[in-house]
Amino acid sequence: MIRAAGALLWREIDPRNIEIALIHRPKYDDWTLPKGKIEEGETALECAYRELIEETGIKARFTRQLGSVDYEESGEKKRVLFWAAQCPLHASTFVSNEEVDQLEWLTPEEALAKATYDSDRQMIANFQSEEPRTDTLIILRHTKALERGDWDEVDSERTLNEVGFDQAQLLIKHLEPFAIDEVYTSNYTRCVQTVTPLSHSRGLTITQVPSLNEETFENDPQRAVAFANALKQDEKNILICSHNPVIPTMLRGILNTKLKNKDLIKLEPGDAWIVHRVQGEIVGLDYLSIKN
Secondary structure, three states: OEEEEEEEEEEEEEOOEEEEEEEEEOOOOEEEOOEEEOOOOOOHHHHHHHHHHHHHOOOOEEEEEEEEEEEEEOOEEEEEEEEEEEOOHHHOOOOOOOOOOEEEEEOHHHHHHHOOOHHHHHHHHHHHOOOOOOEEEEEEEOOOEOOHHHOOOOHHHOOEOHHHHHHHHHHHHHHHHHOOOEEEEOOOHHHHHHHHHHHHHHOOOEEEOHHHOHHHHHHOOHHHHHHHHHHOOOOOOEEEEEOOOOHHHHHHHHOOOOOOOOOOOOOOOOOEEEEEEEOOEEEEEEEEOOOO
16 A cells, blocks of 8 residues: 655634645646655654645644545555644645645635645545644653663663664654743653753753653652643643653643543553644544654
8 A cells, every 4th residue: 555644734814714736747737735655764643744745845733633544556455544734824825836736725615626636635625624723842861761661770860772862863753843942841861861862853851851751750740741731721832751650641631532542542652642733622642653
């Protein structure tokens, strides 16, 4: 199966008017959403972000997944995973290229009528069915650390191993589409090391929070929940880095009733939950793997 990814690019003209971008590819003479094949070693999210920039010249802020579509291309099955991507009004200038010669900003109804393919119309309908203006809260497990048995000092000072340091560097590109505004982390060394490259790349200050570490969690699990509940009210894109024992309890503590029973699988090192919220109310939850 061919694996691909794309983005539904949108902008807000005013609080009551939203426009969606469709691109025209002269090779196929079609009107479609930006998308392309996932390259070797690339995640679906990275592919969608790259393809959007290559085909439109626009850097947008990614939010929730819109779902995937399956269809056949040249006799082979193809699956495309889409994200919603918000474009600032001042940054919506299209740059033509070899693949794409036109971009049109359309109302959702106009986009539904103009889109060439049913698969794109399905993604536009999915976008219309949810509140588009969301903020992102990323709850990240620290990257790979040295095993406890290989560390003779206090656990709070246990460091990342070589794989973990490499993963921490990968997070720069991996999480770039979400345009993170603030970074909070457990004060344990392995968590601070995980977010340091990403924070430096974005010029952000790291805030170390003892409520997010394992020892505090064992003594008082609700402190991590209370911290996350306070942060979720902020209308910013926020990253929280913590530990596997802490994250499921913290996440369940902030989810609303509709999402409370969602299967919270164990995060592998460097993986994250992507929490989507509207004015503090959680409206969606996506899982993001550094390996997908």
